[in-house]
Structures are given as C-alpha cells and as structure tokens.
Amino acid sequence: MAFEAILFDCDGVLVDSEKIYVDVEREHLARIGLRYDIDEYMDRFQGLGSDDFWAALDRDHRALGKGPLPETFGPELDAATMERIDRELSEIAGIKQLLQTHQGARAVASSSRLHRLIHKLQHTGLYDFFEPHIYSGEQVANGKPAPDLFLFAAEKLDVTPAATLVIEDSANGVKAGLAAGMTVWGFVGGGHSHQGHSEQLLEAGAHKIVDSHTDLAGLLLPSNTAA
Secondary structure: OEOOEEOOOEEOOOOHHHHHHHHHHHHHHHHHOOOOHHHHHHHHHOOOHHHHHHHHOOOOOOOOOOOOOOOHHHHHHHHHHHHHHHOOOEEOOOOHHHHHHOEEEEEEEEOOHHHHHHHHHHHOHHHHHOOOOOEEEHOOOOOOOOOOOHHHHHHHOOOHHHHHEEEOOHHHHHHHHOOHOOEEEEEOOOOOOOOOHHHHHHHHHOOOEEOOOOHHHHHOOOOOOOO
C-alpha cells in the first residue's frame, strides 16, 4: 500500500539517546533501591509517557516501604541525563540520508517533553527535516501506549491514520501505533537494541522489523511512499 505519511519516534529511532537514558536512569534508580534488570526495564518503561513513567516509579518506590520518590531525584536525574546528552548524543546512522531522499509528509511523535525533543533534534541537525511537525506526549491527554499522540500528529498532517506508517523502537510505541489504526514497523537499529528486542516488538504487534535506516530506505524506495 502507499503511505500518506511517516511518523517517527525520536529516542532510539532518530537519535541514539535511548541508551543514554537507560544507563543514567537505571544507575540513579539503583541508588534509591529501585533495581531492574535490563529486559524488565525496557519492557515496562521504554516509550512510556512521562507522567506514566514517573507514576510507575513512585508506586515501585512506595512498594519498598520508602514512601514517595525523593524530591531531589527528578532534578538530579534530569541534570545527569542532559549532561550526557549534550556530550554524547548523535543521530542514528543513515537517518539524514533517508530524510534527504524522502519526499512525503512526515512528523516526529515522541514521549519526550517538547523542549527536550526540540533540543535533541537541533543538537543532531535533524530539526529542519521535520519542523513544524514535531509533537510531544505533553500535547495530548494520554501518552503511549494510548493512541492519542499518533492521532494528533496525523490530524496535524491532515492524513488518514490507516494510510500512515509509524516507525517505533518500543513495545509501548508499537501498541500506540496499532491502537491508532496505523501500520507499525519496529526499529532495532539503535545503540540500545538488545537480545530479544525484535521479538519484543513483534509480540507487541509490529508488522515488520527494520534493522537500520538503510533497510528502511530500501523498503520505501523508489517512491519513498510505498511499502
């Protein structure tokens, strides 16, 4: 089928930030007694909307008998994350070449807070490929795995959800795209990709697995809009 538009998640799809987030978050959570193995962490939290992420951590912390998350935890985590983002963040290989050849409608639809999302896209030179169609979970009532963000982006692009392709690297994102009635391809080309990642996305319902942006370009060419 022909796709009217492509909606890209950001972290782990456009920019190689997911590995940074996961490393910093797990390190800081372990300091307050919240220890998760990597598979559990990725399954539960990757791609989750910001409000839901913090609510889940707070519940886990309370379940340990420690009460609510410490007030200093969020600011300390943010500061440590941004320090590493500014020092280490890069785009994922092949994405600029893909965006330079793709001629169809497209948007970013990410759970990241909007100011952080814009910062990451500007930092990696990807902002101009998407502006003004850069959308955050902050702009809708319910974050991923709810469909709200993808439906919001499709409405802004004036495209039909059923004719829209989503590129996602998380199970929560895959579920959100499916709930929106879109075609979803799972992306496993980020630095955070782990053993079982493809299977996790397929179990969530992804229609196809894409190993790299070179792979994605090959699937979209020559028209850049056809599956």
